[in-house]
Amino acid sequence: MLFQPFRDFEGLPEPYRSRAFDRAERKFDLMNDLGVDLVLVCSNISPAALGGIDRTADDFAELGERAKAKNIRIGYEALAWGRHINDHRDAWEVTRRADHSNVGIILNSFHTLGRKVDPDSIRSILGDKIFFVQLADAPRIDMDLFYWCRHFRNMPGEGDLAVVDFMRAVAATGYHRPLSLEIFNDQFRGGSPLTIARDGHRSLVSLMDDVRRLESDIYLDVAPMPPRSRCHGFEFIEFTSNEQEAEESFFSRLKAMYVLYDEDENGSFFQLYSRSWGDELFFEIVQRDDGYEGYGAANAPFRVAAQKRDLA
Template identity: 45%
Template sequence: MRTSIATVSLSGSLTEKLTAAARAGFDGVEIFENDLLASPLTPEDIRARCADLGLSIDLYQPMRDIEAVPEERLVSNLRRARHKFELMRRLGADLVLVCSSVSPEAEDDDALAAEQLARLADLAQDFGIRVAYEALAWGRHVSTYDHAWNIVETAGHPALGTCLDSFHILSRGSDPKGIADIPGEKIFFLQLADAPLLAMDVLQWSRHYRCFPGQGGFDVAGLVGQVIRAGYQGPLSLEVFNDVFRQAEAGPTAVDARRSLLVLQESVGLARPPEPVVPTGIAFAELLTPDVEPVSAVLGALGFSRTARHRSKPVDLWQQGEARVLVNTGPAARRNGTALAAIGLRSPDPAGAARRAEALLAPVLPRRRAPEDAPLEAVAAPDGTELFFCAADDDLELPSWTGDFEPLTDTSPGPGTLRIDHLALTQPWHHFDEAALFHRTVLGLDPQESVDVADPYGLFRSRAVTNADGSVRIALSVGPAPTDDEVRAQHIAFGTTDVIAAARAFREAGGRLLPVPANYHDDLAAQFEFADGELETYRELGILYDRDDTGAAFRHCYTETVGRVFFELVQRDDGYRGYGARNAPVRLAAQHAVSRYRG
């Protein structure tokens, strides 16, 4: 099915928006009137530009406050419409969107609305144009799709149909099942947007918080299914008003938009990309660093040993139990300080995982490798983190990435680390929703509820994605402000059977744990009962504590930050599925305090 996007959904000039839409693979665009008015290009130039890019102009929008008005106002409206139709003819657009009126002059008279829309359609037909009438969720008298359709049906004009908009329908809680009763040929256009479930004025909700399908809480796929069953043959088009999208770079936003439509089409049976291949574990986390000594010191204090070195690259393998960390001191490490740059995901079908990722527009990364190196497939996540699809260690049919490393003799026992419990990636401020959609659709991970976490300087949004058994957990978050992009913190959490022993061993080896205010542990005493001496031990070592409704506990502590990375030691009771979110404000405040002290 053809895909389209409204230019209002992207940032930049009209030329930039058109280029981004074409590069992302859209078939067409809706030209938003304000974008045309602000462009130095003539309508003929825009038409030619779209043709050069392979884009059709599927809709011109919007025309407002047209119907159910006094006769003298209608005459003025038709004069205005004639000018717009002349412009559309120059533009090469043959469908115009008319929104239900919000004017105080509009009368609550369906017969009058139908009669005046028919007169508008008569004029449009003279220009070879059709009119798609849409119910705004905040329309003065017409605010539901079935009401708008009743008026269109009453008018009975061949050049007049309806436009269905998922936001306007679902934000009001309307039942989309009635769409099946509308003849497909009278559904002239379909606009799609998702949105988080919020309790607020619907106009403000629409203007600021729409998002792409799959990023919010609406059943957009269910609505599209009803529209397809009605016989609709037009494009699936995105119309998203979003403050973040308006400020973010148009190219990545367009790719995110296109990915959302590919997944939507998959969910309703209109497309069949390769099946998701859910990762079964974390093979490694890779740190880029210009200074290996601080990283080595922390890893060594955590009980990791440098067990191998890559045969052709400046990359060391540090290991304890099943937890593996690669330390890369290559040229790229000199740019941004120590950072978590790549994640190896164990996959039952690495090639299939890569095919799925590429089909959903994940950038495939070129990889410099020697002939004897394992052929690892890699793609980039929205935040730039490299994702490698690795064969499981016990898969004898595929070469293992560990075969690229030559063993070293530097080994020592560690304090009980089992594996990487989770990874936490702070996203660029404009990529949070895109990241959640990417990890769910490309990697097949299940998203958990989004939570807000208080930071001394704002709020962090956080949302974790996991596989079914929790062997892959990635916590995605976004900081309070765009300036946080420059210092986005990331961290690796190591699971241990005894966090107290691990914390003591780390400290005795010269490691520095993040200090936690005494007030925090005083409050713990008010919330929970502990065994004798338990709370005092937590206070001594800076261990944080949480307990869920089932009684399962979570104990964790943090190292101080190296570059942009810090480490966490966690002891997770069976059944505890969270990440100690209630403790995050304390951790964030403590990290800010350490940073200020050092500064």
């Protein structure tokens, strides 16, 4: 089990440094009460943070010693928007120089791939120093990293990031601990937990099957999947239809006209957006039918993604 996050810890001048260690001690006490032995420390984003690999490593060496006294391990994660550490290669160097048995690294596919860091660099990390791995995919959109992270992550295999290559590199290190899905988007926040959990399990099974097929020399404790079939041609196709079935479906027509649609128990909602002028000006045309009470919030991420692509 993982306790997260512990923020803005490393590289601080006094008196902030002492306060950060005091906060850590209180977190350790809480973790002992909860029965959790691993904490995620994400890279500092505070304007007060000072750079320097050695300074950061010294902080983690001391934190590791304090954590060891309470049977706790420290996992260091490089946030993609970290002030000084925003690349897992730097986080690994900090971990290596800290040289403490209770200090390791936590890898996150979004933070690596979102910054276009080569995932093969993970292969040089010692597998037993990788304490945890978090996975997410995302459509490739040119926007602020933090906003992209918080609103557009999705399941592995459903975006544009090279999650398979990331996981192949992780597997090559001999990593054998848990895989976690860390996914933020507006649909998941309002969705069915059971449906999302099932989809998450499906995505992990599919991902690890891809890794197993591509890294055949690595033993992975993955249930065997049936062989994949490829279609190389057609023998026979028969179509039957009547006049009603031949008409375009309601949603096909909306798609062809670039109209967004939403509905609730009271009615339906239609949205049409113009192309943008500059970076800020566009027009929205809406139509409410019956007693629809919302504002089409479910469509917002897709509208923003389309506009970002159009402006790219």
